[in-house]
Amino acid sequence: MLPTPSTSHASFDNIYEPAEDSYLLLDTLSSKAESTFLTQRFHPTGPSPLILEVGVGSGVVLAFAAANAKVIFGHSDVAVLGVDVNPFAAKTAVQTIAIALKDLKVKPITLGAVLADLTSSLRPGEVDVLIFNPPYVPTEPLSATSSIPSEAMLDSHATFERDSKLLELSYAGGVNGMETTNRLLEQLPDVLSERGVAYVLLCAQNKPEDVKASIRQWPGSWKAETVGSSGKTASWEKLCVLRIWRDVVP
Numbered sequence: 001m002l003p004t005p006s007t008s009h010a011s012f013d014n015i016y017e018p019a020e021d022s023y024l025l026l027d028t029l030s031s032k033a034e035s036t037f038l039t040q041r042f043h044p045t046g047p048s049p050l051i052l053e054v055g056v057g058s059g060v061v062l063a064f065a066a067a068n069a070k071v072i073f074g075h076s077d078v079a080v081l082g083v084d085v086n087p088f089a090a091k092t093a094v095q096t097i098a099i100a101l102k103d104l105k106v107k108p109i110t111l112g113a114v115l116a117d118l119t120s121s122l123r124p125g126e127v128d129v130l131i132f133n134p135p136y137v138p139t140e141p142l143s144a145t146s147s148i149p150s151e152a153m154l155d156s157h158a159t160f161e162r163d164s165k166l167l168e169l170s171y172a173g174g175v176n177g178m179e180t181t182n183r184l185l186e187q188l189p190d191v192l193s194e195r196g197v198a199y200v201l202l203c204a205q206n207k208p209e210d211v212k213a214s215i216r217q218w219p220g221s222w223k224a225e226t227v228g229s230s231g232k233t234a235s236w237e238k239l240c241v242l243r244i245w246r247d248v249v250p
């Protein structure tokens with residue numbers, strides 16, 4: 001079993017603490033089936049893939065992917081980038097990745113962590129592997145601005161309210177828990193490279209079978225399969241990881 005990166009330096013007052021969903025992503029990415037798929041797709045003699053984690057949080061998933069890139073992707077020299085709307089998460093993720101890589105002889109290229117909404121800071125067709133453990137819990141509908149913290153809120157001296165709001169951003173998914181995930185899914189055909197693959201975590205209430213059926217209708221040979229699952233059977237807490245990709249390799 002590959003080691004889980006340390007997050008002992010992180011404050012979980014305002015950053016999502018790694019939980020069952022985070023660990024399901026680690027298990028899925030390092031499974032024999034996924035490392036075989038990814039190694040074939042990003043052949044060791046081909047260009048190194050760019051790995052993006054949207055909603056990087058503490059950085060535990062991206063640090064794991066970076067530290068074990070040779071096993072998972074067949075490349076030690078991947079480039080890794082995180083994105084989050086939470087500035088405390090972006091800062092902590094950079095530290096988590098640095099700690100996880102410190103003893104590696106061949107290090108991935110670390111591009112840091114950007115403060116942005118989903119993939120808005122990326123150029124089209126750039127991302128080879130996109131990972132997203134979204135805010136997936138069904139809640140009241142999200143307001144137009146609620147998924148991005150305002151500067152006034154971040155600068156607020158009301159630390160407790162600021163931290164509560166930042167934690168809420170890590171779980172509140174709006175209608176069916178899918179509002180933020182649906183926005184991300186819409187961006188995939190643009191942001192993924194031709195050989196790009198996305199791993200998106202869902203819970204049972206997000207209706208993963210409907211999500212897969214809808215992706216398979218996108219123009220351009222899109223595929224969606226469940227490649228990891230955990231949790232109590234038939235409970236809304238049951239989690240799964242979808243792999244989403246184009247069935248065309250250049």
Ligand SMILES: C[S@@+](CC[C@H](N)C(=O)[O-])C[C@H]1O[C@@H](n2cnc3c(N)ncnc32)[C@H](O)[C@@H]1O
Binds near residue numbers: 019055056083134
């Ligand atoms: C469930 S947490 C996952 C954290 C971490 N990836 C993990 O697996 O432990 C969701 C993360 O998404 C971030 N997030 C929420 N909405 C976002 C958005 N619109 N754009 C980027 N990140 C977002 C939250 O701040 C939070 O860090």
